[in-house]
Amino acid sequence: GKQTGRNNFQFYTPAMNEQALERLRIEGDLRSALDNGEFLLHYQPKVDLASGEVVGCEALIRWQHPQLGMVSPARFIGLAEETGLILPIGAWVLRTACTQCRQWQLAGHEDISVSVNLSVGQFLQKDLVSSIADALEDTGLPPASLELELTESLMMTDVEHAIGILAGLKELGVRLSIDDFGTGYSSLAYLKRFPIDVLKIDRSFVRDITIDADDAAITASIISLARHLKLRVIAEGVETDEQLDYLRHYGCDEIQGYLFSPPVPAEKFEQILKQERVS
Ligand code: C2E
Ligand code: CA
Ligand code: CA
Ligand code: CA
Helix, strand or coil: CHHHHHHHHHCCCHHHHHHHHHHHHHHHHHHHHCCCCCEEEEEEEEEECCCCCEEEEEEEEEEEECCCEEECHHHHHHHHHHHCCHHHHHHHHHHHHHHHHHHHHHCCCCCCEEEEECCHHHHCCCCHHHHHHHHHHHHCCCHHHEEEEEEHHHHHCCHHHHHHHHHHHHHHCCEEEEEEECCCCCCHHHHCCCCCCEEEECHHHHHCCCCCHHHHHHHHHHHHHHHHCCCEEEECCCCCHHHHHHHHHHCCCEECCCCCCCCECHHHHHHHHHHHHHC
């Protein structure tokens, strides 16, 4: 009756309606965004602490929506995963990043590498290894200049399968990095079975490294673990000189974060590379 109807109706607050509508709208728009050329990549420098030089960058997707403006990946990557759109989007990211990195190399920055984030959907794709091989061949980027950032959960969904894929990727000569290290559900025992090259310490540990003894201990332990396993270790989300001092003290190899630079458009990244050469 009326009562039930009213109660049911109370479930849908205007705010929830708006959220649901926005979601629907974003999902619809996501389908045409690739064809409309609305995606772009920003690049965040990675700095080697021993030399002080920019050694590479992480490619991070941005969506220039015609009405909503710049939409952050947090708002659409999950949706892209659910709808399967992550496959064409991920393929576009990979090719664009490889093409761009090759251009920087040809412009005289021979040692620059680029990191690309891989999503679960991409990782489980049957032809992942061959599609990455094709992208490298077509763009001319040396395999060693491409790093793939993978999350622990992505690798832990099916460990044996993951080890096979990782071996195939290693054979290509690309570098493999575990992203957000320490936040996922993974067993240290697998670390020696995964043929990876880099551990990336999650921003959540770096953030409070100077004020929280636990976060400092976890960070120091990850760095020590990486050294013993002969892996490189990079810290993300470095925002202050104090955090940098800690990371340097513990022996971290590379840093990435607002302290040095936020993610920037390609032209800006090239300026950063040029400035560096002069100094
Ligand atoms: P992530 O892979 O952990 O990337 C690092 C995020 O931290 C980026 O957010 C970056 O802009 C941000 N960040 C970097 N330095 C700092 C800092 O010093 N302080 C703070 N507060 N933040 C910092 P962004 O670009 O919004 O990307 C968010 C996430 O979206 C990424 O997290 C990644 O999981 C996903 N993502 C971004 N681009 C792609 C892509 O091309 N493909 C896939 N599959 N995922 C992507
Ligand atoms: Ca990443
Ligand atoms: Ca991540
Ligand atoms: Ca992260």
